[in-house]
Amino acid sequence: MTIIESTNKKATELKGIHLYHYRKSNCSMRVRIALEEKKLPWTSHHLDLRRAENVTKDYFSIHPKGLVPTLIHDGVIHIESTDILKHLDKTFPKPCLQPTNDEEKKSMWNWMGLAADNHIHVKAYMFAHQIGASMSKTDKELSEYYKLQDNTELLKFHAENSSAEGLSKKRISIAIETLHDCFSSIERQLDMQNWIVGSAFSLADITWIPLFITLKNAGFPFSGYPNTTKWAAMIESRPSFHKAVTEWIKEPQESTKTLTEKY
Numbered sequence: 001m002t003i004i005e006s007t008n009k010k011a012t013e014l015k016g017i018h019l020y021h022y023r024k025s026n027c028s029m030r031v032r033i034a035l036e037e038k039k040l041p042w043t044s045h046h047l048d049l050r051r052a053e054n055v056t057k058d059y060f061s062i063h064p065k066g067l068v069p070t071l072i073h074d075g076v077i078h079i080e081s082t083d084i085l086k087h088l089d090k091t092f093p094k095p096c097l098q099p100t101n102d103e104e105k106k107s108m109w110n111w112m113g114l115a116a117d118n119h120i121h122v123k124a125y126m127f128a129h130q131i132g133a134s135m136s137k138t139d140k141e142l143s144e145y146y147k148l149q150d151n152t153e154l155l156k157f158h159a160e161n162s163s164a165e166g167l168s169k170k171r172i173s174i175a176i177e178t179l180h181d182c183f184s185s186i187e188r189q190l191d192m193q194n195w196i197v198g199s200a201f202s203l204a205d206i207t208w209i210p211l212f213i214t215l216k217n218a219g220f221p222f223s224g225y226p227n228t229t230k231w232a233a234m235i236e237s238r239p240s241f242h243k244a245v246t247e248w249i250k251e252p253q254e255s256t257k258t259l260t261e262k263y
């Protein structure tokens with residue numbers, strides 16, 4: 001569980017569930033899906049990553065790496081999307097989104113851990129194939145970022161993406177290979193069952209579906225993954241997916257959501 005201590009009273013005095021998120025961020029989608037599955041009311045604080053709305057002193061005071069999502073629940077600040085999913089499922093157990101059997105539960109945590117451990121490769125693929133240019137920082141923006149960010153992996157990543165050459169070929173090929181390994185494991189798992197773990201939809205599916213969707217939209221070759229494609233279609237037909245993903249990723253002029261509420 002990743003809980004942040006903050007002196008930011010505006011944040012710690014918030015009541016109810018508040019989500020700081022970006023509509024197209026895969027980690028934000030996870031949390032929105034869980035909130036919709038559980039039909040929990042929540043307040044949106046939308047941060048447009050393309051406009052670097054996450055790179056402010058205020059936001060770094062609640063998320064030390066300046067990433068989305070952050071969930072504030074009755075003043076307690078939670079970061080790390082997979083930890084937020086665990087918090088929501090523990091605090092609001094109905095409907096339960098995890099297996100009851102201990103072995104399957106352990107397997108579910110492992111699948112969630114695999115996604116968290118490999119997020120940097122998802123990011124590299126997305127930046128190289130879709131969003132790198134829109135997320136590129138000018139020298140001035142990079143120097144502002146350096147003042148706030150002390151995570152070396154993120155500093156290196158954004159400096160490399162913002163360089164004239166962009167992300168290195170080596171980084172991109174490692175990302176592609178690693179993602180194929182991850183999705184090949186999912187494909188094998190879905191050979192025998194409808195869901196990643198056991199016989200029911202769980203936090204493991206909620207963790208992985210945004211990765212499939214965003215990678216697919218960025219052109220990742222999923223044609224050799226028939227089981228995974230069928231699994232994704234089943235999740236896409238759930239009302240929670242429609243509300244948490246489809247509605248949010250529509251371009252703003254078509255969207256019924258208000259994106260104006262800002263931190």
Ligand SMILES: N[C@@H](CCC(=O)N[C@@H](CS)C(=O)NCC(=O)O)C(=O)O
Pocket residue numbers: 025026027028049054066067068069079080081082116119154
């Ligand atoms: N491990 C984190 C990863 C969060 C993350 O990398 N979020 C991305 C969007 S999916 C982000 O905020 N990127 C902005 C940036 O790199 O500045 C989590 O699961 O919450």
